Amino acid sequence: MRTVILFFLIIASGTGGELCVSRAMRSMGEVHDFSPKSILNFVLRGLRLPWMWVGVAMMSVGFFSLLAILSFRDVSFVVPVSALSYAAGAFGARAFLGERISRNRWLGIAVVCVGVTIVWWSGR
Amino acid sequence: MRPGPGLHLKTYLSIFVIVIFAPLGSVLLGKGMKSVGSAATWTLHDFWPVLLRILSNGYIWLGIASLLTFFVAYMLILSWADYSYVQPSTSLSYATVALLSHFVLGELISPLRWLGVVVICTGVFIVGRTSPRAHGAY
Numbered sequence: 548m549r550t551v552i553l554f555f556l557i558i559a560s561g562t563g564g565e566l567c568v569s570r571a572m573r574s575m576g577e578v579h580d581f582s583p584k585s586i587l588n589f590v591l592r593g594l595r596l597p598w599m600w601v602g603v604a605m606m607s608v609g610f611f612s613l614l615a616i617l618s619f620r621d622v623s624f625v626v627p628v629s630a631l632s633y634a635a636g637a638f639g640a641r642a643f644l645g646e647r648i649s650r651n652r653w654l655g656i657a658v659v660c661v662g663v664t665i666v667w668w669s670g671r
Numbered sequence: 672m673r674p675g676p677g678l679h680l681k682t683y684l685s686i687f688v689i690v691i692f693a694p695l696g697s698v699l700l701g702k703g704m705k706s707v708g709s710a711a712t713w714t715l716h717d718f719w720p721v722l723l724r725i726l727s728n729g730y731i732w733l734g735i736a737s738l739l740t741f742f743v744a745y746m747l748i749l750s751w752a753d754y755s756y757v758q759p760s761t762s763l764s765y766a767t768v769a770l771l772s773h774f775v776l777g778e779l780i781s782p783l784r785w786l787g788v789v790v791i792c793t794g795v796f797i798v799g800r801t802s803p804r805a806h807g808a809y
Contacts, residue, residue, distance in 0.1 A: 549711055614700060614725060615710035622701035623772035623780050623788075626694070627765055630791045633798055655797030662790030669784035 553616040554628060561609030562635040566643050567602030573644070574598070620670070627666040633659045678751065685748040686760045689741055693761070694768035696737035698775055703730030759799030762792045 571593060593599050616625055634656050640646040704710075707724045725731055748757050769788045772778040 553710075614704050614731075615713070617697075617701040618704035618707055619709040619711045621772060621778045622698055622776060623769045623778050623784060625701075626697050626768045627784075627788055627791050630765065630795065633795065649801050652798055652801040655794050655799075655801065658794030658797055659791055660794075662787045662792075662794055665787030665790060666784055667787075669781050669787060 550616065550620060553612045554631075556612035557609050557616065557629055558632045558635050559609075560605045560612065561629075562632045562639055564602045564605030564607075564609060565636065566639045567598045567605060569602075569640075570644060571596040571598035571602060624666060624670040628663050628670075630659050631663050682748065682752055685744045685752075686757070688744040689748070689757075689761055690763045690767055692737045692741040692744065693764050694771050696734045696741060697768055698771045699730050699734030699737055701772070702776060703728040703734060706730070755799065755801070757799075759796045762795035762799060765792045765795065 574596065575589065575592060613625070613629070637648050637652065637656050641648055704725070707721065707728060713721060745757075745761075765788050769780055769785065773780050
């Protein structure tokens with residue numbers, strides 16, 4: 548049961564966090580200048596956005612859940628199953644960021660899900 | 672992406688760093704956490720002592736350093752190479768993580784798990800072959 552809860556936190560918080568950061572970054576516009584000074588400015592501007600903080604907090608929850616699960620499950624089980632975040636990311640990006648997901652990308656995600664199911668069986 | 676021997680070398684080197692350091696980070700975190708103690712028995716009462724044991728574990732910090740190395744390499748390569756070229760190559764990470772888990776941590780990987788890993792690599796490869804901007808890319 549703990550395994551399922553921790554996987555849920557890794558995938559939901561990790562992906563949710565990335566979506567929030569992505570939303571914050573989008574609102575800042577595309578980066579054109581890659582000099583260290585303007586990157587620093589960009590990061591500092593980002594830190595003023597609430598979505599950035601929500602994102603970082605969620606990603607931290609995801610990271611600590613990953614640490615917790617690694618303390619009692621195989622790395623070769625945990626990392627492949629976490630690939631389910633590709634599916635969560637696609638659904639989230641569509642719902643939360645309004646992105647359109649191409650048919651080929653859905654196909655790739657379906658294949659990832661089949662692989663995750665096989666790895667999950669191997670861990671039972 | 673403009674071709675050239677220097678650019679190719681830089682790109683291959685960065686992909687190598689990405690495919691090695693992201694899995695290495697997970698393996699080091701796994702090794703560190705196994706010595707911290709199983710979360711299967713943690714209670715809320717253990718929060719501070721467990722956090723202290725995590726933060727004082729060398730393998731955890733090495734794992735975080737590996738993940739940061741991966742992250743910097745990933746950011747750098749995206750500044751000159753196409754995302755649709757980089758992302759499929761990173762699907763190899765799932766194979767590397769299985770190999771490292773077996774040879775470094777001594778985990779037993781059943782043929783079924785290998786099959787799952789290969790299917791996931793294939794799926795991630797297909798995801799990566801799609802355009803990073805899907806608008807009008809059907």
